[in-house]
Amino acid sequence: MSELIHSACDAMTRLALHPLTLDIDRSGTRITAVMEQYALQRRSRGPYSPDNLPPEAVEMIERVALRLMMLPERPNFTVEGGGRWPALLMTLPDSRVQVRYVVPEDAPPVYQPDLGNVTLSGDTRIMLKYLAESLRLAAGKFRGEPPVTLTLSYPDDPRYEEHTEGVDAEFLDVIPPVLAAFELDRSGCSRKQRAALDDALRTLAYDGQPVEPLGRTGFTTRIGSARLQDSGT
Numbered sequence: 001m002s003e004l005i006h007s008a009c010d011a012m013t014r015l016a017l018h019p020l021t022l023d024i025d026r027s028g029t030r031i032t033a034v035m036e037q038y039a040l041q042r043r044s045r046g047p048y049s050p051d052n053l054p055p056e057a058v059e060m061i062e063r064v065a066l067r068l069m070m071l072p073e074r075p076n077f078t079v080e081g082g083g084r085w086p087a088l089l090m091t092l093p094d095s096r097v098q099v100r101y102v103v104p105e106d107a108p109p110v111y112q113p114d115l116g117n118v119t120l121s122g123d124t125r126i127m128l129k130y131l132a133e134s135l136r137l138a139a140g141k142f143r144g145e146p147p148v149t150l151t152l153s154y155p156d157d158p159r160y161e162e163h164t165e166g167v168d169a170e171f172l173d174v175i176p177p178v179l180a181a182f183e184l185d186r187s188g189c190s191r192k193q194r195a196a197l198d199d200a201l202r203t204l205a206y207d208g209q210p211v212e213p214l215g216r217t218g219f220t221t222r223i224g225s226a227r228l229q230d231s232g233t
Contacts (some may be wrong), residue, residue: 004095007095022152048081057088113176123224137200146193149185154178170220180226
């Protein structure tokens, strides 16, 4: 799982994308992202065919291929033109990372940071890497890493007013009003595996980063605008 998480972080960094949705399990990583503004300068409404592909999808293929050209792994592309809006499915088969690029009209109804504001995306990657290293550390007590799955959502940040109190208006846009909330499912873990991961999370926590119990068997921790938790139900 840690290898999948690192591959997801690497793909997000290389592609400069903000994940609107993200799911990671043993089969791989699935991400939803909005197509870049550069690719959206030319738009079409279809009908689409192999000889009449959406120009926005073609532009994204060129952009993605350019950003990944230094990798030995070549991406696969599928243009999805059967629905109301075109989408582009990019897959890195070896890394098991899949990104579904959608046009703004088809994006999930979640918060999207302004172009150039990487605060939320940066905290998201930091939290993912922290989890990956914690899984690797916990694996030292077993034959493998604890079996987990991970999902991302963007609920309102209950501490937003606290974080923005006294901040100049010109800097408010930098502070996201939502959390990048990662839910870690450890239902497939044994009691010892959960305990080992809890220890690893506390060992690798940054200064001032509490890892607090949640529910009967869960935990919660936060780095900037990103939260990781197992609800422990």
